[in-house]
Amino acid sequence: xxxxxxxxxRYSVRKYEKxxxxxxxVNAILEAAHCAPTAxxxxxxxxxxxxxxxxxxxxxxxxxxxxxxxVMLVCADLDTAWVRPFDGKNMVDIDASIVTDHMxxxxxxxxxxxxxxxxxxxxxxxAAFNLPENLVPVNILAIGYAADKPQSPDRHTQTRKAxxxxxxxxxx
Numbered sequence: 001x002x003x004x005x006x007x008x009x010r011y012s013v014r015k016y017e018k019x020x021x022x023x024x025x026v027n028a029i030l031e032a033a034h035c036a037p038t039a040x041x042x043x044x045x046x047x048x049x050x051x052x053x054x055x056x057x058x059x060x061x062x063x064x065x066x067x068x069x070x071v072m073l074v075c076a077d078l079d080t081a082w083v084r085p086f087d088g089k090n091m092v093d094i095d096a097s098i099v100t101d102h103m104x105x106x107x108x109x110x111x112x113x114x115x116x117x118x119x120x121x122x123x124x125x126x127a128a129f130n131l132p133e134n135l136v137p138v139n140i141l142a143i144g145y146a147a148d149k150p151q152s153p154d155r156h157t158q159t160r161k162a163x164x165x166x167x168x169x170x171x172x
Contacts, residue, residue, distance in 0.1 A: 001109060003105070006105050006108050007105065008153035008154070008156065009108055009153050010104065010108040010114070011113075011150065011151040012116070013066070013068075013113030013114060013115050013142070013144070013148065014066045014115055014148065015066065015067075015146070015148040016067055016068045016069060016144035016145060016146065016147055017069075017144065017145040017146070017147045019069065020051065020069050020070070021069060021070045021112060021143060021144060021145075025107075025110045025112065026049065026051075026070065028106055028110060029106050029107055029110070029143070030103075031106075032102040032103055032105070032106035033047060033074075033099045033102055033103050035102065036095075036098045036102040037098060038082075038095040038098065038099070039081070039084075039091035039094065040082035042082045042091075043080070043095075044076045044077040044078075044080045044081040044082075044091075044095055044096075045074060045075070045076060045077075045099045046074075046075045046076070046077055046135055047072055047074055048072065048073040048129060049070070049072055050070070050072070050073065051069065051070050051071075056068075056069075056071060059125070059128070059140070061121075061124040061127070062121035062122070062123070062124025062125045062128065063117055063119070063120035063121070063124075063125060063140055064117070064119075065115075065140065065142045066142050068115070068142035068143055068144045069143075069144045070143040070144055071140060071141065071142050071143070072103060072141045072143065073125065073137060073139075074096045074099055074100050074137075074138050074139040074140070074141065075096070075131065075135040075136060075137050075138060076092030076093070076095060076096040076135070076136050076138050077134055077135055077136075078090070078092060078134045082095075092138065093138055096136075096138035097138065097139060100116060100138075100139040100141055103141055103143075104116055104141060107141075107143050111145075112143055112144060112145060112146075113143070113144060113145065113146030113148075114141055114142060114143045114144075115141070115142040116139060116140075116141055117140035117141070117142060118139060118140075120140055122136070122137050125137045125140075
């Protein structure tokens, strides 16, 4: 499968089988996170891997993880993130999102489904997992074996704007 095939195959899974994700696949997903580029190579990501049912239940305080058997909470460390000197923009959200994207696409390549969750109460998640103040919860990635019907890899021609609506060459 090419990277473009993987991208087209991936969809948001909201129904999972009740089976665990093998440790080898968890490790491969984490290796993809490890290889993700970050601003100035500061690597501010902190990833909490949650598989234990009691700990998975903690997400219900602030997020719907669709009963996924594996959830990765991607946080960013404000103390180690690179800040652009021209305007003070902190790159934590961008870095954490690149890491999340690498993990999500690797899960797809491994035959797993995922759902990138940004609709969550960050303070409830912070409290549920006792996160220190310097760690910002940025993304939640629910992962597991999909129990729903896969979406068509060709759906993007109907669900996305045409390229000429989002891309220009040389000038905007």
